[in-house]
Amino acid sequence: MAKKTGTPTYxxxxxxxxxxxxxTITLTISLVILVMVGVQQTVSTMHESRDLMNSLHQANIKDVPSFIHWNNSTTRNTxxxxxxxxxxxKATITTTTKSKRTILTTPSSKAFFAKNQTKLVGPLVYVRGFGFFVTYSEKDGxxxxxxxxxxxxxxxxxxxxxVLTVVLTLITLGFGTWWAHRxxxxxxxxxxxxxHETKYTSNNPDADQPTLKIPASPRExxxxxxxFNELLVAQNQRLQHERQFISDASHExxxxxxxxxxxxxxxxxRGDAHPEIIPESLNFIDEESLRMQHLIENLLHLSRADRAKLELTDQDLSFLLLQLGEHYQPSIDQPVKLAIDPDIHVxxxxxxxxxxxxxLLDNAHKYSPHDQPITLSLTQTANSVRLAVADFGEGIPDDQKQAVFQRFYRVDQSRSQEIEGSGLGLAIVKQLVTLNQAQIEVTNNQPQGSIFTIIWSKPTKP
Structure with a gap:
């Protein structure tokens, strides 16, 4: 099997x-952490800034000494x-929190206030050379x-x-890739x-396929x-049936x-020297060609039955059997007894x-004595409809009752040449019975003979 390029493997x-x-999980967790920490730090900075502003406002600074007093006595949390x-x-006073001592009008503050400030969003401003600041302003008198x-x-x-989040993401991704691969x-x-088992099995599709070695898990x-194994078993059985069918057909x-x-x-x-053998040989050729024609027709019937798909309609089986019994009786020497209940539909x-x-009647005719009757019956119960053909022939051994429905099977091989037939009749019957949604079984008749019964099951009422 050629490997398909571009198609991802399992x-x-x-x-x-x-x-x-x-x-996705790593990025989501990292983003949540970034947002939470960023929000917390921003809120904390804003809160500290507001506290410092409130302290300034409450100090009621009027001159330099009062500003120095406030600057020395205030604990700055920011x-x-x-x-x-x-x-x-009276004056303009400036200081910065970067020094622990009081600085009034320091060089850094002079440079800071000399720069142009760009207002961005809300209290956020940008001061060139100093960076981003949050600014507050209040006027009191x-x-x-x-x-x-x-x-x-x-x-x-x-x-x-x-940076830490990116590094952590890369580490997690690397470990996750290794773990995902394993x-x-x-x-x-x-x-x-x-x-691999399936590829090995399919190397020779014409041979019987061994069953696959199945992993115990996972369950799927x-x-x-x-x-797959059930399919292989069915395929092997079909191959065996086809080989047997071809062998039997070739032999027949x-x-x-x-x-x-x-x-x-x-x-x-010898035709010229003995012309009397010509009519006998021609009769024999005609019989054998007719036999071959019947065999081919039966093979065609069986092939059509294997592929047939049909719609079933309601049939008056009682009326159908009465007609068949009346028309079939003149063609055989055994008496045909009818035991048909009226008005049965399937x-x-x-x-x-x-x-x-x-x-079924032909089969009973071939294997029954000429003076023994053949019974065609139809009965109905609450659960099923049963059509039966009974004869008083030699019967079928119990170990061969299922085999009689196989193709080319003959119960008594020693008499297969004496009794005409191809061995396909009952195989065709079984296939047709299945297509009509019924079942067929064979049982012993008393005191001897066989009974072929076709059963239609009725759906149970809820």
């Missing part, structure tokens, strides 16, 4: 699915660098309080968290083993293997052909039903 599909799952400017009617809290530390922490290989191993693969056809060729050779060799095909009954 292992590759599992591997890709697991890798996508691991990557971990971010901040710039503070207080404007009163003659005083104006302004606060700029740097987000540099927050952004650095956030960036570090992103898991995919383990999960796909039973399927691959079953595939085990069930699939069981189904070989006999009349050999007889015809033998008589033709006899006519060529689903079926009228032509096939006639063929079934005639074949």
């Amino acid at each position: 292992e590759q599909l599992i591997n890709a699915t697991i890798k996508r799952l691991v990557l 971990q971010q660098a901040a710039f503070i400017r207080v404007t009163t009617n 003659q005083n104006t309080y302004q606060l700029w809290v740097s987000l540099k530390r927050l952004i650095s922490s956030f960036f570090l968290l992103i 898991l995919a290989a383990r999960l796909s191993a039973p399927t691959i083993d079953l595939l 693969i085990n069930d699939l293997g069981q189904a 056809l070989r006999t009349p052909i050999a007889a015809i060729r033998g008589n033709l050779s006899l006519i060529r060799r 689903p079926g095909n009228a032509e096939m039903l006639q063929q079934i009954v005639v074949a």
